[in-house]
Amino acid sequence: MKRWLTLAAFAVVAGCLFLAGARMRPFGAPRFDLMDRYFNAWSQKEVAANNVVTAIVFDYRGYDTLGEATVLFVAVVGVTLILRRIKK
Amino acid sequence: MSVVVRTIARILAPVILVFGGYVILHGHLTPGGGFQGGAVAASAVALVLVAFGAPAVKRLKAPFSVLEDLGGVAFVVLGFLGLGFTFFANSLAGMGSLFGTPVPPGPNPGYLNTAGTLPLMNWAVGLKVIGGLGTVLVLFGLVGRDDDR
Numbered sequence: 001m002k003r004w005l006t007l008a009a010f011a012v013v014a015g016c017l018f019l020a021g022a023r024m025r026p027f028g029a030p031r032f033d034l035m036d037r038y039f040n041a042w043s044q045k046e047v048a049a050n051n052v053v054t055a056i057v058f059d060y061r062g063y064d065t066l067g068e069a070t071v072l073f074v075a076v077v078g079v080t081l082i083l084r085r086i087k088k
Numbered sequence: 089m090s091v092v093v094r095t096i097a098r099i100l101a102p103v104i105l106v107f108g109g110y111v112i113l114h115g116h117l118t119p120g121g122g123f124q125g126g127a128v129a130a131s132a133v134a135l136v137l138v139a140f141g142a143p144a145v146k147r148l149k150a151p152f153s154v155l156e157d158l159g160g161v162a163f164v165v166l167g168f169l170g171l172g173f174t175f176f177a178n179s180l181a182g183m184g185s186l187f188g189t190p191v192p193p194g195p196n197p198g199y200l201n202t203a204g205t206l207p208l209m210n211w212a213v214g215l216k217v218i219g220g221l222g223t224v225l226v227l228f229g230l231v232g233r234d235d236d237r
Contacts, residue, residue: 044191044192044193044194045191045193046178047178047203047204047206048178048188048189048190048191048202048203048204049116049117049191049202049203049204049206050116050117050191050196050198050202050203051115051116051117051118051119051121053119053121054115054116054121054203054206054210055116055203055206057121058121058176058205058206058209058210059176059177059178059205059206062167062175062176062209063175063176065163065209065213066163066164066167066176068123069159069160069163069213069216072216072217072220073156073160073216073220075220075224076156076219076220076223076224079223079224079227079228080223080227083227083228083230083231084227
């Protein structure tokens with residue numbers, strides 16, 4: 001039962017991957033740059049920041065940065081938990 | 089470590105700290121930002137740790153964990169500031185108050201008093217990275233044997 005479930009999940013994921021690969025844009029075709037042009041045109045007006053990368057990282061994708069900060073926090077907590085006993 | 093390494097570390101560590109502060113402070117104008125500047129400043133901690141050993145760094149009683157908690161809480165609070173619009177909306181940009189000067193579109197030399205909550209978030213993340221990496225470095229240094237001194 002468990003093996004069949006695993007196989008089914010694998011088949012679904014592999015099928016989705018192959019579907020996405022089949023639908024990929026042809027090699028060399030122009031990429032979608034709608035968001036790029038939006039960020040370049042509006043980050044100075046909306047965020048008032050010259051640095052577009054910082055505008056994306058801390059404003060448009062601020063939630064992502066919160067996740068990164070959480071990753072750092074969890075890493076520090078893990079290291080502290082592992083090494084605290086040895087310290088004494 | 090030897091006297092040469094200690095002397096050089098005494099000279100270089102403040103310079104590295106100042107450069108990390110510069111990278112964090114100008115995060116909204118130049119390449120870099122909170123993470124990068126924090127990592128640069130933490131490398132100063134690593135230098136002092138290599139030169140003087142981990143017990144000496146621990147005797148300084150630098151509040152690394154307090155810095156990290158402060159940075160994390162400040163980051164989340166700054167995110168909540170934009171809650172009238174969305175989470176992490178930049179509520180200070182262009183409002184004329186703190187960091188609120190509008191930026192003239194197109195190329196410009198870069199003005200420090202712009203970008204709203206971005207510089208504050210840079211400082212929050214920078215403090216968080218300094219604190220976190222400092223804690224990890226000091227803990228790693230305390231675990232390793234210090235026979236090379």
